[in-house]
Amino acid sequence: MNFKGRDIVSIRDFTKEEIIHILNVAEKMFPIAKGEEKSELLHGYIMASLFFEPSTRTRLSFEAAMKRLGGSVIGFAQPGTTSVMKGETLADTIRTAESYCDVIVMRHPMEGSARMAAEFASVPIINGGDGAGHHPTQCLLDLFTIRKEIGSIEGKKIALVGDLKYGRTVHSLAYALALFKAEMIFIAPEQLQMPKEVVDECMKLGVEPEIANDITNIEDIDVLYVTRIQKERFPDPEEYNKVAGSYRIDMNLLKNAKDELIVMHPLPRVDEISPEVDKTKHAAYFRQTFNGVPVRMALLALVLGVVK
Numbered sequence: 001m002n003f004k005g006r007d008i009v010s011i012r013d014f015t016k017e018e019i020i021h022i023l024n025v026a027e028k029m030f031p032i033a034k035g036e037e038k039s040e041l042l043h044g045y046i047m048a049s050l051f052f053e054p055s056t057r058t059r060l061s062f063e064a065a066m067k068r069l070g071g072s073v074i075g076f077a078q079p080g081t082t083s084v085m086k087g088e089t090l091a092d093t094i095r096t097a098e099s100y101c102d103v104i105v106m107r108h109p110m111e112g113s114a115r116m117a118a119e120f121a122s123v124p125i126i127n128g129g130d131g132a133g134h135h136p137t138q139c140l141l142d143l144f145t146i147r148k149e150i151g152s153i154e155g156k157k158i159a160l161v162g163d164l165k166y167g168r169t170v171h172s173l174a175y176a177l178a179l180f181k182a183e184m185i186f187i188a189p190e191q192l193q194m195p196k197e198v199v200d201e202c203m204k205l206g207v208e209p210e211i212a213n214d215i216t217n218i219e220d221i222d223v224l225y226v227t228r229i230q231k232e233r234f235p236d237p238e239e240y241n242k243v244a245g246s247y248r249i250d251m252n253l254l255k256n257a258k259d260e261l262i263v264m265h266p267l268p269r270v271d272e273i274s275p276e277v278d279k280t281k282h283a284a285y286f287r288q289t290f291n292g293v294p295v296r297m298a299l300l301a302l303v304l305g306v307v308k
Ligand code: NCD
Pocket: 057, 058, 129, 135, 138, 168, 169, 227, 228, 230, 266, 267, 268
């Protein structure tokens, strides 16, 4: 298996065996991510972090991952301070950034932007989210979290809840879960259900997701993957107001849940999970957030060819 020089644009570009390999490398990175072991694995390498959209976890965990491995980081989180404001094209920004670094991590509001950047760049492009399109690194850390928390993915019952239409994390995750033969329930208001293409892809992989509007039969669920309604992607704010606050995970909902049920969320949350859930053992979202570091370490080391 050789990852050197590869772009990470969509989870669909990877086989199940490749995904398992990435998760295994991430597992080895865990003590370094925790700061318990020191590493200079990426000493002398530079990562450019180009964030054209708001981010907390993706950007900070990529930067932490690079620095924990002894590498350096350049980049921006406010495109307003760059030549983009002067009308520079994405292609030119990418050509510029790549001449200063060994790998580029990019987040951009336009769907397809990461694929386009990958065509221009000779260094690997890692997609940190392209509009409502893909979020492959989040998907990998989500898979890593499920495996770590409940032991396996295959055969588990996983409910994806919230904004399945505009949420890019669930577009990536649904595909990967189908690849791993999980059972899936897509729970969303009608107008925010999973795009047909994603449902079709799951079917092609032999998994038929159940489609629902409400969270029922909580006692059967192993993973409740909750998402934020993606306000910024609604063409009409009125439409957002109709669905805002559709779901809220609270103690009352969880009272019949199995002990091992985990609640995941890519974060940020708005009001989808009541803070009282945070102290329960169901709450896996902050551990999930941390898992971004070892998973992104694995990806950086693999695409830079430092780890095989
Ligand atoms: C998500 C994103 O940006 O797609 N956040 C993340 O990367 N952890 C989820 C969201 O914004 O709702």
